[in-house]
Amino acid sequence: MDESRLNIPECLRAWHFAGIRHFFIEKKEKSNFSLQDQPSTWKAPWCEFFSKVPPTAFLFFTYYDLGKDLAGLGNSDRRTFWRRFIPFFHLPKGSIAFWPLAIFSQSTYQVQISDFFKTIAFFTPSLVACFGDDCEQSIKQTLPLQNIPRPKLLFFPHIELLFQSTDHELSLISKQILSQLMSR
Template sequence: MVPQGAAAADTSPDSGPAQSDDYTNWPEPWRSLWLKTPHDPKIVWTYYDLGAHMGGRPDPEIGKLLQSLIYYFRWPKGTIAFWPMSELAGEDCVPNVDMFWRGVDRLGTRHVAIFGPDVLPLVAPDAPAHATGVRVGEVTLYTLPTLAELLPMLPHERLIALQIVKQLSF
């Protein structure tokens, strides 16, 4: 279900989740990331630089922000899984949409929070511009502000900015 006030669009089947497959055949770093990921989440959180942050180049400031957001949401432990839509390639972070969808499909979640509207066209190319809620198969993608935009916000401003996801009940 797309939240009230959210723009919705079904994307084409070609951009939907891949068939479930055996993670032991996945290339690195994806196989290792899978082993560190909670396997029964209700929602996946992703953002462009997550592949770099999980792949050995963490950002302490972003880590603190994410911890504060998790605390704010107060969902039961294991509700959120971080799954990247990118990976490190040398010094650069590059999208790997196929592995993103393979992970989301294998996790079986129906909700994905995307921090940053620039990520949406990468993972759902058929989504309308500026959509806040988009269905891809059985998964609803929720577009949120970037983490850089959330950093300077006051707590009540973050509350408003994240309301589309906060209203989900798990």
């Protein structure tokens, strides 16, 4: 057997043998980050969100209302949507994570785009799928800020517009996202 497959978990060997390698994307060395960039030094609530991200996640989702959902004030329709949508990806558990663009605090949203990019850079995701015009506008307003490292971003309509989507439509969106993962 090829030695390069010896350290691959049994459940992923068939994928590796088939040539699918996005499960095996190398993470950046954590030593590339200064002490101030370490999760233990992040301000609240970013440090609390960090504990919810699987270490193997390479696909991140964000949307404007995610900060509210993570604050425990979630919407059951959004929860139902994600439970319906995520299985279309057929990815191993721990491959997908959620990271908020705006923090919900004191009954208002606070967009913290530089903190969003600084903290998400720690994870080195292959792709961040962004849902909603408000999310897209917040990100595009920071384009002149060249010192902020950006992951690969892909934009989609607001998730509320996708609630009534058919399974076929959700499958097509998941395939579009997966095709961007593989094209990196």
